[in-house]
Amino acid sequence: MRKHTIAVIVNDQPGVLQRVSGLFGRRGFNIESITVGQSEEKGLSRMVIVTTSDDKMLDQMSKQLYKLIDVIKVDDISSNPMVARELALIKVTALPERRPEIMGIVDTFRAAVVDIGTESMMVQAVGDTDKIDAMIELMQPYGIVELSRTGVTAMVRGNIK
Known part of the structure; x- marks a missing residue:
């Protein structure tokens, strides 16, 4: 399997x-x-x-x-060799004093902050499933409030159809 x-x-x-x-x-x-x-x-x-x-x-x-x-x-x-990507939106508890730590994770994963509230941040991450899983795991300690994932989309690399 x-x-x-x-x-x-x-x-x-x-x-x-x-x-x-x-x-x-x-x-x-x-x-x-x-x-x-x-x-x-x-x-x-x-x-x-x-x-x-x-x-x-x-x-x-x-x-x-x-x-x-x-x-x-x-x-x-x-x-076949392929490119596979997934998108995740992750809303985490982010009080002002914890935001620099969270931004460090965001930068490491080349993710982006797409919304900031008074007590939370929403992060957008794009990558393969392993990358998304790793990002979610590192965000867990901050308190994931909400999570939405698109699922995988993929295409074969190069000139192969």
Whole structure:
């Protein structure tokens, strides 16, 4: 069992996300992350799904996905060199005397402060999942008030399609 990142090109239609995620659920696959958005072609969307399975199970899932009418292409991009990114917004308790410490973490991770309140700060971090996990771990002692993560989006590097 290993982690797979799957890019799925689908028709941009209502209900497609539900049908794709329902297929995963019915087959007993857990979706660890899913992002959906416009693709380079009008009328098509790109889903990036992260799941854990063995190669045989993944092959079966790909075949099942192709049976859905709105699925155009399924590609396991995790076997190729790829760029994968995630966005996190992290709101932490930040009294004025603790802000320099928090800013040190923000700078180290090349993150950005996107909002400051009287008792809190909101930090935006972009990077791979490990980077986001590490940033969250270092922010825990300050008191995470709220956390929102986008899930992974990814593309194959270079000229490979």
